Amino acid sequence: xxAPGAAPALxxxxxxxxxxxxxxxxxPVHQRGRRTQRGAVVHAxxxxxxxxxxxxxxxxxxxxxxxxxxxxxxxxxxxxPTSGELLLNGSPAARRDAREYAGQVQMVLQDPxxxxxxxxxxRYHLARPLQIxxxxxxxDNLDDEITSLLERVALSPQNAGKxxxxxxxxxRQRVAIARALAVRPRVLLADEPVSxxxxxxxxxxxxxxxxxxxxERLAIMYVTHDIASAxxxxxxxxxxxxxxxxxxxxxxxxTDQPSHPYTQLLLAAAPDPDRPSPPTLRGRGAPPSLVNPxxxxxxxxxxxxxxxxxxxxxxxxxxxxSGHVSACWLHAKDADSxxxxxxxxxxxxxxxxxxxxxxxxxxRGEST
Amino acid sequence: MTSLHVGTLDQPAxxxxxxxxxxxxxxxxxxxxxxxxSDAVHAVLDADLVLHRGExxxxxxxxxxxxxxxxxxxxxxxxxPGVITSGAVRFRLGQGRDIDLLTADEAxxxxxxxxxxxxxxxxxxxxxxxxxxxxxxxGDVLRTxxxxxxxxxxxxxxxxxxxxxxxxADRLRGxxxxxxxxxRQRVTxxxxxxxxxxxxxMDEPTTALDVVTxxxxxxxxxxxxxxxxxxxxxxTHDLSLxxxxxxxxxxxxxxxxxxxxxxxxxxxxPRHPYxxxxxxxxxxxxxxxxxxxxxxxSPPDLRNPxxxxxxxxxxRYVMERCRTELPPLRPVARAGPADPRVVAxxxxxxxxxxxxxxxxxxxxxxxxxxxxxxxxxxADVGAGATGGAA
Numbered sequence: 239x240x241a242p243g244a245a246p247a248l249x250x251x252x253x254x255x256x257x258x259x260x261x262x263x264x265x266p267v268h269q270r271g272r273r274t275q276r277g278a279v280v281h282a283x284x285x286x287x288x289x290x291x292x293x294x295x296x297x298x299x300x301x302x303x304x305x306x307x308x309x310x311x312x313x314x315x316x317x318x319p320t321s322g323e324l325l326l327n328g329s330p331a332a333r334r335d336a337r338e339y340a341g342q343v344q345m346v347l348q349d350p351x352x353x354x355x356x357x358x359x360x361r362y363h364l365a366r367p368l369q370i371x372x373x374x375x376x377x378d379n380l381d382d383e384i385t386s387l388l389e390r391v392a393l394s395p396q397n398a399g400k401x402x403x404x405x406x407x408x409x410r411q412r413v414a415i416a417r418a419l420a421v422r423p424r425v426l427l428a429d430e431p432v433s434x435x436x437x438x439x440x441x442x443x444x445x446x447x448x449x450x451x452x453x454e455r456l457a458i459m460y461v462t463h464d465i466a467s468a469x470x471x472x473x474x475x476x477x478x479x480x481x482x483x484x485x486x487x488x489x490x491x492x493t494d495q496p497s498h499p500y501t502q503l504l505l506a507a508a509p510d511p512d513r514p515s516p517p518t519l520r521g522r523g524a525p526p527s528l529v530n531p532x533x534x535x536x537x538x539x540x541x542x543x544x545x546x547x548x549x550x551x552x553x554x555x556x557x558x559x560s561g562h563v564s565a566c567w568l569h570a571k572d573a574d575s576x577x578x579x580x581x582x583x584x585x586x587x588x589x590x591x592x593x594x595x596x597x598x599x600x601x602r603g604e605s606t
Numbered sequence: 607m608t609s610l611h612v613g614t615l616d617q618p619a620x621x622x623x624x625x626x627x628x629x630x631x632x633x634x635x636x637x638x639x640x641x642x643x644s645d646a647v648h649a650v651l652d653a654d655l656v657l658h659r660g661e662x663x664x665x666x667x668x669x670x671x672x673x674x675x676x677x678x679x680x681x682x683x684x685x686x687p688g689v690i691t692s693g694a695v696r697f698r699l700g701q702g703r704d705i706d707l708l709t710a711d712e713a714x715x716x717x718x719x720x721x722x723x724x725x726x727x728x729x730x731x732x733x734x735x736x737x738x739x740x741x742x743x744x745g746d747v748l749r750t751x752x753x754x755x756x757x758x759x760x761x762x763x764x765x766x767x768x769x770x771x772x773x774x775a776d777r778l779r780g781x782x783x784x785x786x787x788x789x790r791q792r793v794t795x796x797x798x799x800x801x802x803x804x805x806x807x808m809d810e811p812t813t814a815l816d817v818v819t820x821x822x823x824x825x826x827x828x829x830x831x832x833x834x835x836x837x838x839x840x841x842t843h844d845l846s847l848x849x850x851x852x853x854x855x856x857x858x859x860x861x862x863x864x865x866x867x868x869x870x871x872x873x874x875x876p877r878h879p880y881x882x883x884x885x886x887x888x889x890x891x892x893x894x895x896x897x898x899x900x901x902x903x904s905p906p907d908l909r910n911p912x913x914x915x916x917x918x919x920x921x922r923y924v925m926e927r928c929r930t931e932l933p934p935l936r937p938v939a940r941a942g943p944a945d946p947r948v949v950a951x952x953x954x955x956x957x958x959x960x961x962x963x964x965x966x967x968x969x970x971x972x973x974x975x976x977x978x979x980x981x982x983x984x985a986d987v988g989a990g991a992t993g994g995a996a
Contacts (some may be wrong), residue, residue, distance in 0.1 A: 301816040354779050369894050406904040432906075436668040437843050441900030463817065464847075470889030470898070499956060507821035509847035511873050516850070519821055524786060 254289035255457040261286045261322035280528045283309040284481040293455040297472030300407045305481040306461045310429045312494035314345045341371050344418035348430040350410035354402040361398040367420040376403040389417040429461045444471050449475045480525050480536040487562030497564040500537045516593050625732040630837050631657040636693030637680045647908045649675040651861040662838040664852030666845045668905050670860040674839045677807050686814045724798035728810040730790035734782040741778030747800045767796040788819035807839045846888040857881050860906045860916030867947035875966040880917045927952050
């Protein structure tokens, strides 16, 4: 199953700088010494469409193994997609030279202890991309450029001569961000940029990303497992499950009025000191094998609201609110007419999990 | 310390279980160094903590705050170059028998560990032996500590333990690598509970797990705690999680405990600026999205700790006194007798009213420490579950 009708389309809030259309990445399964199913693949990313607009932060949320890092790597062109289209500034990325592409799309990795070279100074880390991309000012100008880069990430210029081990985790991550900014990219792909950092300094780095969005009009993709930080930082949130985006929309509505049962599960499980009583998890269990993903909706084996159609046909992206798309049959207009064996008593509304601020529950799927 | 003859420890833990809410573990003045003499790094400094029976006590702090060192020191699992330089750790076995864990000899410790105090570590993959089956590893614990159990009884108990954490008996023949991360952590929890300990130390038990699995395990843990009545020392950096699951919380910073209070009181009315900053570091899942700042600066370098209050270089309320004088951990001024919360901050010494955000009114009386579970009945259930083991 690679063509579930239409994947959720993104609500475009600005000009998309980087856009993926129906992106698929399958990794072949090799098992030594054992005969495996011929052509078996891991469906790491299946039919994902996402746009990263200018001057905004697109948060991608999911559990480990959902394909969010694979998606980031495909978007960074570190790995080649099995199929699908990648557009940079509206033109196919494949036509571009790898270095030219890297000049526009940069990555920030999770672990700033591993992503910096410990035998080189901060200056080296920042000067190197300038040289490689032929932007290299020389002499005093280079110093000025490095000073300005450090200032853009709120580090003192005195840090230029330091080695990574002389910096704290937060400072290192700032250096990694400065390095990504050196080539003046338009897109920043940040894969779990704060999960290795101490709690008290995480917000500093997140706020820096928010700042760069405003100041430099960067298109930022923020990949995380932490839905609370996605809500804090993101303009839009895309929730991934088992290699697919299952819900996508403005950050506030996705978290305040989640329309997909998996998003509701994620929110119910997330730590929340404001919660008056322990949450009820609906949809326990684990994500499916991505070698043989379930037919139909990939969440249906766990879904508390699963209907007959969910096992047969992958749900298309259905717009539940303006700019808020959910890949769930519960929101289809005529979902129930096609499922006579629906175990529940007629159409079931999705129960609210979080205190909704408005009463505009998903209007579709509730009446037949 | 009451002198203790070794035989005392051989009695099953369930027999020692008594009223809830009475102290089970009392740590006073614990100091732990890494290294010796002038090179020593002071990882834990003068820590006082009381864990009550049946209580979930959360220990929160950033990396390097000394929370794991604290746990390893009180169980005497600390390895060189870690050195316990002073303090006392009194563990109450019940019926008036105490043991000081810091002076106990190896034989005493061997009887005490696992049977009375069990540990669950963060990385279940490393806590389990990759070349032994789950059944062998569970059986190993029982064979060592319950020599009177025969093979069949051990197997029955192993099945019972796995069942307790929702794992089917066919996994007994499985190896750790065949289990998912969540199941592995469930196995280590089952192993920790094998001898019905009175106290379980959990060092970031769910940090490596996905959020749904984490929640499932925490639910199981709460149910088991209600049933078996053990106390938990839960160590984590995730304060937002701790507020949900703990009865009371101690916050560590730079090797010191800087605040301790009931979980709700700590959340609604923090008294230490670091606690306030930490609470402000977790974005909320509700309400309007507001700009948050976290805490400026970095955690202290323990090789070169700041003078005075360890938090003063990052504190937005810093006063002259904070730079030179270390604030003692003492009861908060104006706190009611029912809420014995303590804080180490000069702002709270009663000489002047603290800033409004550090003087929020206490929330209404909730469940106090140790009163949340009902181990009176739980102990009976627990003893019954032990069956032939006891």
